[in-house]
Amino acid sequence: xxxxxxxxxxxxxxxxxxxxxxxxxxxxxxxxxxxxxxxxxxxxxxxxxxxxxxxxxxxxxxxxxxxxxxxxxxxxxxxxxxxxxxxxxxxxxxxxxxxxxxxxxxxxxxxxxxxxxxxxxxxxxxxxxxxxxxxxxxxxxxxxxxxxxxxxxxxxxxxxxxxxxxxxxxx
Amino acid sequence: xxxxxxxxxxxxxxxxxxxxxxxxxxxxxxxxxxxxxxxxxxxxxxxxxxxxxxxxxxxxxxxxxxxxxxxxxxxxxxxxxxxxxxxxxxxxxxxxxxxxxxxxxxxxxxxxxxxxxxxxxxxxxxxxxxxxxxxxxxxxxxxxxxxxxxxxxxxxxxxxxxxxxxxxxxxxxxxxxxxxxxxxxxxxxxxxxxxxxxxxxxxxxxxxxxxxxxxxxxxxxxxxxxxxxxxxxxxxxxxxxxxxxxxxxxxxxxxxxxxxxxxxxxxxxxxxxxxxxxxxxxxxxxxxxxxxxxxxxxxxxxxxxxxxxxxxxxxxxxxxxxxxxxxxxxxxxxxxxxxxxxxxxxxxxxxxxxxxxxxxxxxxxxxxxxxxxxxxxxxxxxxxxxxxxxxxxxxxxxxxxxxxxxxxxxxxxxxxxxxxxxxxxxxxxxxxxxxxxxxxxxxxxxxxxxxxxxxxxxxxxxxxxxxxxxxxxxxxxxxxxxxxxxxxxxxxxxxxxxxxxxxxxxxxxxxxxxxxxxxxxxxxxxxxxxxxxxxxxxxxxxxxxxxxxxxxxxxxxxxxxxxxxxxxxxxxxxxxxxxxxxxxxxxxxxxxxxxxxxxxxxxxxxxxxxxxxxxxxxxxxxxxxxxxxxxxxxxxxxxxxxxxxxxxxxxxxxxxxxxxxxxxxxxxxxxxxxxxxxxxxxxxxxxxxxxxxxxxxxxxxxxxxxxxxxxxxxxxxxxxxxxxxxxxxxxxxxxxxxxxxxxxxxxxxxxxxxxxxxxxxxxxxxxxxxxxxxxxxxxxxxxxxxxxxxxxxxxxxxxx
Numbered sequence: 001x002x003x004x005x006x007x008x009x010x011x012x013x014x015x016x017x018x019x020x021x022x023x024x025x026x027x028x029x030x031x032x033x034x035x036x037x038x039x040x041x042x043x044x045x046x047x048x049x050x051x052x053x054x055x056x057x058x059x060x061x062x063x064x065x066x067x068x069x070x071x072x073x074x075x076x077x078x079x080x081x082x083x084x085x086x087x088x089x090x091x092x093x094x095x096x097x098x099x100x101x102x103x104x105x106x107x108x109x110x111x112x113x114x115x116x117x118x119x120x121x122x123x124x125x126x127x128x129x130x131x132x133x134x135x136x137x138x139x140x141x142x143x144x145x146x147x148x149x150x151x152x153x154x155x156x157x158x159x160x161x162x163x164x165x166x167x168x169x170x171x
Numbered sequence: 172x173x174x175x176x177x178x179x180x181x182x183x184x185x186x187x188x189x190x191x192x193x194x195x196x197x198x199x200x201x202x203x204x205x206x207x208x209x210x211x212x213x214x215x216x217x218x219x220x221x222x223x224x225x226x227x228x229x230x231x232x233x234x235x236x237x238x239x240x241x242x243x244x245x246x247x248x249x250x251x252x253x254x255x256x257x258x259x260x261x262x263x264x265x266x267x268x269x270x271x272x273x274x275x276x277x278x279x280x281x282x283x284x285x286x287x288x289x290x291x292x293x294x295x296x297x298x299x300x301x302x303x304x305x306x307x308x309x310x311x312x313x314x315x316x317x318x319x320x321x322x323x324x325x326x327x328x329x330x331x332x333x334x335x336x337x338x339x340x341x342x343x344x345x346x347x348x349x350x351x352x353x354x355x356x357x358x359x360x361x362x363x364x365x366x367x368x369x370x371x372x373x374x375x376x377x378x379x380x381x382x383x384x385x386x387x388x389x390x391x392x393x394x395x396x397x398x399x400x401x402x403x404x405x406x407x408x409x410x411x412x413x414x415x416x417x418x419x420x421x422x423x424x425x426x427x428x429x430x431x432x433x434x435x436x437x438x439x440x441x442x443x444x445x446x447x448x449x450x451x452x453x454x455x456x457x458x459x460x461x462x463x464x465x466x467x468x469x470x471x472x473x474x475x476x477x478x479x480x481x482x483x484x485x486x487x488x489x490x491x492x493x494x495x496x497x498x499x500x501x502x503x504x505x506x507x508x509x510x511x512x513x514x515x516x517x518x519x520x521x522x523x524x525x526x527x528x529x530x531x532x533x534x535x536x537x538x539x540x541x542x543x544x545x546x547x548x549x550x551x552x553x554x555x556x557x558x559x560x561x562x563x564x565x566x567x568x569x570x571x572x573x574x575x576x577x578x579x580x581x582x583x584x585x586x587x588x589x590x591x592x593x594x595x596x597x598x599x600x601x602x603x604x605x606x607x608x609x610x611x612x613x614x615x616x617x618x619x620x621x622x623x624x625x626x627x628x629x630x631x632x633x634x635x636x637x638x639x640x641x642x643x644x645x646x647x648x649x650x651x652x653x654x655x656x657x658x659x660x661x662x663x664x665x666x667x668x669x670x671x672x673x674x675x676x677x678x679x680x681x682x683x684x685x686x687x688x689x690x691x692x693x694x695x696x697x698x699x700x701x702x703x704x705x706x707x708x709x710x711x712x713x714x715x716x717x718x719x720x721x722x723x724x725x726x727x728x729x730x731x732x733x734x735x736x737x738x739x740x741x742x743x744x745x746x747x748x749x750x751x752x753x754x755x756x757x758x759x760x761x762x763x764x765x766x767x768x769x770x771x772x773x774x775x776x777x778x779x780x781x782x783x784x785x786x787x788x789x790x791x792x793x794x795x796x797x798x799x800x801x802x803x804x805x806x807x808x809x810x811x812x813x814x815x816x817x818x819x820x821x822x823x824x825x826x827x828x829x830x831x832x833x834x835x836x837x838x839x840x841x842x843x844x845x846x847x848x849x850x851x852x853x854x855x856x857x858x859x860x861x862x863x864x865x866x867x868x869x870x871x872x873x874x875x876x877x878x879x880x881x882x883x884x885x886x887x888x889x890x891x892x893x894x895x896x897x898x899x900x901x902x903x904x905x906x907x908x909x910x911x912x913x914x915x916x917x918x919x920x921x922x923x924x925x926x927x928x929x930x931x932x933x934x935x936x937x938x939x940x941x942x943x944x945x946x947x948x949x950x951x952x953x954x955x956x957x958x959x960x961x962x963x964x965x966x967x968x969x970x971x
Contacts, residue, residue: 048206108200112373112661142875147372148844154840
């Protein structure tokens with residue numbers, strides 16, 4: 001992707017950006033000081049991405065940037081022009097939930113659900129890289145995402161279930 | 172009175188149920204996993220303004236004036252309010268209404284709100300806060316329990332009788348002196364449980380609108396919309412009928428979102444002034460200051476025992492550091508003394524407790540509300556007693572487990588109790604006998620057991636109305652909607668309603684629509700606290716279904732030409748039990764019933780049974796049913812570094828009937844996790860300036876996936892007669908035994924007793940060095956005890 005700026009001009013501290021989110025190109029005007037998190041939620045209406053601290057401490061706002069998990073509160077929106085950004089809204093394909101989403105739902109791994117979008121994306125980044133991870137790999141990959149409800153137990157089991165279902169031979 | 176179907180009448184169904192007891196998914200899972208659930212901060216309104224609160228930088232100060240002139244002149248600022256705009260005091264407990272939405276003439280902790288701004292953006296609102304001038308007269312802060320008790324002429328509040336004492340209580344149940352005289356051995360110890368906070372991932376957030384018809388609507392991340400509704404009416408002087416409170420799906424509460432809050436009142440007032448929607452989202456640092464979390468509690472405990480470990484008497488003292496306001500503290504102080512009696516037979520018991528004000532963020536209810544602290548002290552002391560008497564700690568408990576259907580010495584009625592089975596199962600699956608005192612140095616196991624309430628027996632404000640109400644609507648197309656004021660905070664309360672209704676009406680849970688936590692649409696449910704929701708909403712839903720079913724059966728009986736008592740609802744049909752091919756579709760039955768009776772609806776409600784205790788203070792502790800838990804923790808403790816690694820936690824929980832095993836496991840696992848955070852690392856601690864030492868997630872340590880051990884959950888089912896389908900609570904109780912079990916396991920591993928929570932490496936090293944002193948407790952003259960013994964009260968049979 002080219003990272004061509006639509007305009008380098010700023011009006012009231014705002015600049016026009018083109019962001020590629022969930023396979024769609026969006027043109028948004030945003031303050032140069034605003035984080036990717038703020039722009040996703042407040043300018044683009046993608047409120048599936050949550051915030052827990054806005055200081056890079058809790059992992060709740062995790063999104064994927066070119067497949068890598070990133071705390072979107074720590075990335076400026078102006079830095080996010082060019083790469084492919086994936087949020088929780090982009091996980092389902094053609095109306096079908098991602099195997100991770102299905103497994104999390106089936107095991108009731110989402111309690112309050114607030115940390116789940118970030119955790120799903122961190123887990124997707126792992127599975128895309130390592131389709132058959134050991135439990136220790138899952139724990140490591142999710143160690144940057146806090147959850148206060150579940151004790152992580154059902155979350156880790158859900159990732160394992162998604163792996164098992166994805167790797168099952170198709171009929 | 173609701174009807175109970177015996178499992179016999181439900182042949183062909185596992186456990187006699189179609190959806191209860193099965194590991195089916197929650198109804199809110201798909202939306203939560205799609206990022207589609209709308210939490211409070213996800214709501215956006217046209218013309219919305221943003222609010223920020225100005226908070227006190229001082230722990231204790233008089234306010235001589237607040238000037239908002241410069242802030243109002245800032246472009247983009249639409250309104251600024253101060254204490255004078257919302258001066259009416261409020262608070263969750265009717266007898267301790269000592270909070271102000273914005274401080275009027277005094278601030279009582281760093282972070283106490285003083286003014287609120289509404290502006291076109293958060294940035295502008297934040298800038299405006301810097302333009303508000305507050306004239307403070309700084310007072311000496313009181314930051315410790317001892318400091319509060321000593322400062323007899325330096326008060327934080329003026330309303331309370333004794334300086335800085337919010338509440339002091341004293342009880343004697345049975346003959347305590349005689350109990351100690353009968354003992355072969357007397358044990359004493361002091362304990363300290365440091366405060367900690369809930370740390371839900373979602374920060375506090377609220378949004379208000381005030382429309383031209385004079386109606387106020389508040390969306391808030393709250394566990395108790397009904398109490399917020401009452402507080403708004405009081406402070407804003409609006410009739411409750413003109414206020415609508417909607418609890419949005421709560422992104423984690425754990426007790427921290429159970430009070431009416433300043434930010435809720437502030438946005439409501441700002442919306443009334445500006446006529447525009449106003450939203451506020453607190454940042455993480457503010458959330459640490461809003462707090463209402465676990466009280467720091469100092470404890471002293473004396474226990475008398477026979478040589479075989481039989482308890483003869485117990486005397487327990489607690490000193491609670493309440494912070495700047497009362498919050499739930501009145502209940503908390505009682506809870507530190509109430510539930511000691513419901514696990515093991517105790518013939519005599521004395522309890523004295525006091526909660527003091529300090530210039531720190533107010534403490535309140537956190538998972539287990541006031542009971543984890545005394546349970547820690549008690550289970551550690553029992554472990555020491557077993558050790559000194561040469562008894563196995565598991566055997567010591569097993570020989571004196573409370574029997575079912577007993578009234579305890581302090582007047583609490585225990586109905587079902589699966590504690591014995593919990594203890595036996597957790598000991599067996601953990602290999603307790605092969606491990607305790609037998610593992611190599613540095614490696615240990617610890618045991619503890621506990622109990623918790625399935626809902627408080629009394630409402631927070633005195634009334635005889637239902638604690639929970641349900642309305643049911645049946646649509647011509649066969650759709651069913653259940654309306655209930657209960658609040659989904661992640662514990663699964665919406666799913667409980669859908670499954671209860673599906674079970675009762677023979678429908679699929681996904682065919683039941685659930686509308687909750689909206690004071691305009693839903694009948695009152697008191698809120699998501701005290702583990703009350705499953706028992707109370709479940710029973711109300713069952714009753715509503717029974718009422719609807721009567722009408723449906725009346726028409727079905729005629730159509731199918733079978734008696735109504737031969738009918739059942741199953742697989743979306745109303746059909747004859749004896750002639751199963753005679754049936755009609757649920758939708759058709761609804762149509763016929765609507766033709767006959769007009770619009771179909773039904774209600775159900777629930778109020779807990781009356782309890783035997785009738786002394787003043789007996790309102791805290793009774794419940795429809797007690798849950799029980801037992802835990803074994805295995806850990807490694809490095810005697811060079813003091814570091815603890817938890818290898819595994821085994822936990823058995825008596826949840827009545829497991830309403831849904833997946834959800835119950837989830838609650839148990841989450842409770843174990845939260846306990847591990849409290850026992851190993853979490854601390855809500857303050858500098859001498861009253862400033863929080865670590866108000867960030869980075870520094871306030873909490874367990875990640877890497878610190879959370881494998882958890883083996885064993886569900887013990889007791890089928891409680893009061894619980895819906897036999898269910899009891901699961902969301903709080905399992906936290907309780909884990910904390911003392913860790914402390915006891917550290918003793919097994921390295922031979923030192925840690926009487927303080929959290930159990931941190933520095934304390935272990937000091938203990939190994941024999942430099943860790945036992946916690947001190949202040950001297951304090953408690954009131955003359957209220958004396959009471961079972962049989963003195965008026966016995967009222969349990970309603971069931």
